[in-house]
Amino acid sequence: MNSKEQMIPGIVGGVGPEAAASFYLRILEAAKETNNQVRPAVLMASVSLPLEAEKAFLAGEKNTEPIYIDSIIKSVRRLEQAGADFLAVPSNTVCLLLESIQGATTLDVMDPISVTITEVKKREMASVEILGTSSLVSSDVYGKKLRSHNIQVLYPEAQRQKEVDRIIRCLVDGTHTPSDITALDKIIQTGLEGEADGVVIGCTDLHLVFAKRAPEPRVIDSLTVLAAAVAKKSSPL
Numbered sequence: 001m002n003s004k005e006q007m008i009p010g011i012v013g014g015v016g017p018e019a020a021a022s023f024y025l026r027i028l029e030a031a032k033e034t035n036n037q038v039r040p041a042v043l044m045a046s047v048s049l050p051l052e053a054e055k056a057f058l059a060g061e062k063n064t065e066p067i068y069i070d071s072i073i074k075s076v077r078r079l080e081q082a083g084a085d086f087l088a089v090p091s092n093t094v095c096l097l098l099e100s101i102q103g104a105t106t107l108d109v110m111d112p113i114s115v116t117i118t119e120v121k122k123r124e125m126a127s128v129e130i131l132g133t134s135s136l137v138s139s140d141v142y143g144k145k146l147r148s149h150n151i152q153v154l155y156p157e158a159q160r161q162k163e164v165d166r167i168i169r170c171l172v173d174g175t176h177t178p179s180d181i182t183a184l185d186k187i188i189q190t191g192l193e194g195e196a197d198g199v200v201i202g203c204t205d206l207h208l209v210f211a212k213r214a215p216e217p218r219v220i221d222s223l224t225v226l227a228a229a230v231a232k233k234s235s236p237l
Contacts, residue, residue, distance in 0.1 A: 010084025014046035026227030
C-alpha cells in the first residue's frame with residue numbers, strides 16, 4: 001500500500017470516456033460523505049481503442065475481444081506502475097472480460113456487477129430488470145449471478161432493447177441530446193410498471209442520462225454504486 005492512511009484506486013477508464021469522467025466525480029462525492037477531511041487520491045488510465053472496435057464490441061461481436069483485452073491490460077500495467085492499490089472497472093460490458101483482467105494482475109479488481117448485485121440484495125428486491133448493451137444482455141452475466149441468490153432477472157423486449165442500444169451508441173459517440181433523457185425515462189418507467197421490483201442501470205454510459213432524472217428508490221445505477229464502494233475502500237476511516 002502507498003499510504004498507511006489511504007488506499008489508492010486505479011480506474012481503468014475511457015470505456016466510455018464521459019462515463020469514466022463522471023465516475024471520478026461520483027467517487028469524490030461519495031468520499032465526501034464518508035470522510036469530509038480529505039479528498040481521495042485517484043489514478044486513472046484511459047483505454048485507447050479504435051472507435052469502430054468499441055462499437056462492435058458493445059454490439060456483441062466477439063472478434064473484437066482480443067483488441068479490448070490487449071488495450072485494457074496495457075492500462076492495468078500503467079496503473080500498477082503508477083502505484084494503484086486496487087483497480088476499478090467502471091464498465092458493465094467490459095466485465096465480460098473480467099477473468100482476463102483479473103488474471104493479468106495481482107491487485108483486487110472492483111467491478112460494477114458484483115457491487116450492484118450486493119445492492120439488489122440489500123434492497124431486498126426479488127426481481128429486477130437489467131438495462132444494458134445487447135452484448136451484456138445476451139451474455140446473461142447478471143442473470144447467472146442473481147439467480148444464484150434466488151432473484152428473478154428480466155430483460156427488455158426487443159423494441160425497448162433496440163432503443164437502449166441506440167441511446168448507448170449516442171452516449172459513446174458523444175451525440176446524445178436531451179431527448180435521450182426522456183427516452184430513457186420511458187424505458188425505465190415501463191420496466192417499473194412491469195413484473196420487476198426494480199430496474200438496474202447495467203451500463204455505466206447510461207448513467208450520463210440517468211443522473212439527470214429525479215431519484216427513484218426502485219432504480220439502481222451501477223456506476224453510482226461502484227463509486228460509493230470505491231470511495232469506501234479507499235477511505236482511511
